[in-house]
């Protein structure tokens with residue numbers, strides 16, 4: 001189990017960080033139980049990485065709750081007996097959480113189609129948790145709005161009906177528009193956070209950034225937006241100092257999340273993470289969605305036209321390499337760390353293509369692998385440190 | 398699936414000839430003005446590719462052939478040296494390595510570059526990455542055919558419309574552009590009728606495993622039997638002829654109460670009837686088979702022989718609904734079934750084929766098959782009361798085929814079946 005992750009931070013900011021840490025540690029979903037207890041017939045629906053349209057769950061009257069595995073906070077007793085050693089770690093901790101009852105507060109689960117492991121996990125849930133609602137959301141890989149778009153809308157509508165059966169709420173267009181609006185506010189706040197972190201990474205340490213995004217997977221969207229706003233205001237006046245760190249972009253950590261110790265190690269090794277794909281679903285759609293027209297079309301448009309490149313999505317226009325290069329330039333990144341979970345086929349198969357695009361532009365990169373329960377960081381610290389030193393030498397040359 | 402001759406039956410020779418002709422045509426495709434489409438095995442659109450006079454290349458088949466020919470270790474090493482992770486599917490790395498080593502196909506003749514990549518991904522996300530990777534190597538168009546998953550255990554009208562829409566609006570126009578040939582529905586119907594005839598015979602062959610003793614091995618032998626049907630020959634007279642010959646040969650064995658033909662000749666007495674889940678290993682295929690045949694273990698049914706369709710559960714290509722039937726085929730393959738369906742199918746095989754037990758060969762490469770197989774094991778044991786075995790290997794990476802280990806496990810497994818028979822506790 002991990003040690004405390006932060007030195008004590010004074011004042012209101014310290015309170016906020018403590019709250020985020022408590023949410024992160026809340027494997028029993030006490031926050032969800034609490035939310036449910038505050039109203040009649042409240043329902044909560046879990047979703048797996050990477051992306052699901054949380055607006056649909058919200059509009060159906062349920063709390064969307066992100067399930068990101070157990071990291072290094074849960075001992076895997078039974079989960080290992082469900083998965084062979086060559087399968088990534090996330091599903092085994094998710095199964096562990098499920099079979100020991102830690103997901104009991106959730107009334108249903110949505111599995112987006114991001115890889116074969118998550119896909120098969122959806123069926124395992126069907127077999128293991130027979131009384132729960134399980135929906136596999138087949139995100140479209142055909143980006144023609146008349147084909148993939150139509151199919152996606154039908155799939156989202158099935159999802160809405162399924163959750164509606166749990167909550168007794170029918171998803172009307174106006175309810176869905178209101179949810180889009182709430183998530184637009186949240187997306188805007190996340191964008192402000194992302195921008196602040198990339199402008200002044202010393203003010204927004206990677207760890208806090210990560211905890212903030214994670215908090216959004218557990219509390220109502222409106223509360224999360226307020227949390228983001230307050231945090232940004234406080235760090236703006238925190239007087240935190242800039243260190244002599246290099247600016248790196250991280251890719252590959254979009255599903256199984258790195259343990260907090262790993263994030264801290266990167267910073268201690270001299271790297272400011274100025275862009276990444278952690279908790280990717282929280283910033284998967286790059287801009288606000290239309291709040292006035294057909295809300296289903298707006299959601300489809302969001303996924304098909306305004307979502308960021310991801311290894312689990314077909315790169316129709318062959319732009320993921322150039323997009324990464326553009327992003328590195330935009331955030332003034334000095335290098336890229338490919339940081340993928342072990343045995344993550346989508347991330348690892350993407351890497352050679354992304355690496356080739358970086359090499360063409362003479363952008364330095366290195367690669368490391370982790371597991372959500374990695375506990376030893378010495379090797380990673382040395383590798384990241386060497387990479388950071390190399391970048392500094394290069395920029396001083 | 399077919400370079401190795403386990404028996405010199407007429408069907409085997411016929412299949413060898415068909416394959417040789419196909420690879421020969423591929424080697425001379427450019428010279429003969431033929432266009433080439435790379436695509437994947439599960440739920441493929443073979444009839445449609447042939448319809449336009451295009452030649453299909455199936456990279457998975459090349460990868461498994463490389464495994465059988467002892468080439469995959471070298472190819473995987475080339476790919477890993479070029480930056481591919483040790484962790485990922487070895488079919489992809491074998492294919493990339495083969496490409497970098499000159500793209501020589503299984504018959505020793507060079508493979509042509511694709512004129513089009515048909516990214517039809519049924520039941521496996523790696524396909525998507527695979528063709529993104531190939532696209533980096535070849536300057537050719539890609540057509541995406543997104544095949545939805547049977548998440549709720551059925552093909553819904555929406556799923557069907559989606560696939561039909563993609564075939565009609567994207568695949569067919571792309572094929573027309575590439576070939577200069579117009580889509581002709583009457584011609585496609587005729588092809589599909591041929592498909593269905595051969596499919597009937599394939600089902601008869603696979604179901605012969607219900608007989609005791611089984612005249613076939615439905616896994617080691619089965620991979621040869623499915624070859625023409627799952628690859629480039631569906632909808633052709635050649636496929637009909639092949640399956641007719643095969644059926645007659647098996648009929649003959651049935652009449653004589655004979656078991657399957659193994660790498661060492663006719664099988665001895667049938668001692669263990671097994672259902673197997675998962676693909677075989679290709680790098681030590683014969684050695685692996687011998688571990689079964691030497692113990693009198695016969696695979697009477699397998700899931701791997703359903704990766705190109707569940708014909709034995711009634712699916713036939715239907716000439717009356719040409720595009721609809723292609724869509725159903727795309728969505729109906731084994732790895733596109735959800736977990737409860739997979740478990741139910743295996744359970745029914747164990748019962749219908751009167752198996753003594755079932756075995757899972759879990760391959761490191763393939764998350765599509767392997768993720769969750771340990772739950773399948775438990776469910777099947779619970780439902781059938783019959784012993785389940787679990788072994789681990791890989792498709793084409795010899796580093797993950799530990800013969801001694803697998804042999805040990807199999808021996809203990811067979812002992813477990815014996816113990817159950819005698820009522821003793823293992």
Ligand code: SF4
Pocket residue numbers: 088089090091114115116117118255256341343344345346347
């Ligand atoms: S870590 Fe990778 S392989 Fe594992 S579930 Fe996530 S996307 Fe799939």
Ligand code: SF4
Pocket residue numbers: 457486487488489520521522523524762763764765766792
């Ligand atoms: S992951 Fe499995 S189904 Fe997919 S390409 Fe590899 S071996 Fe084939």
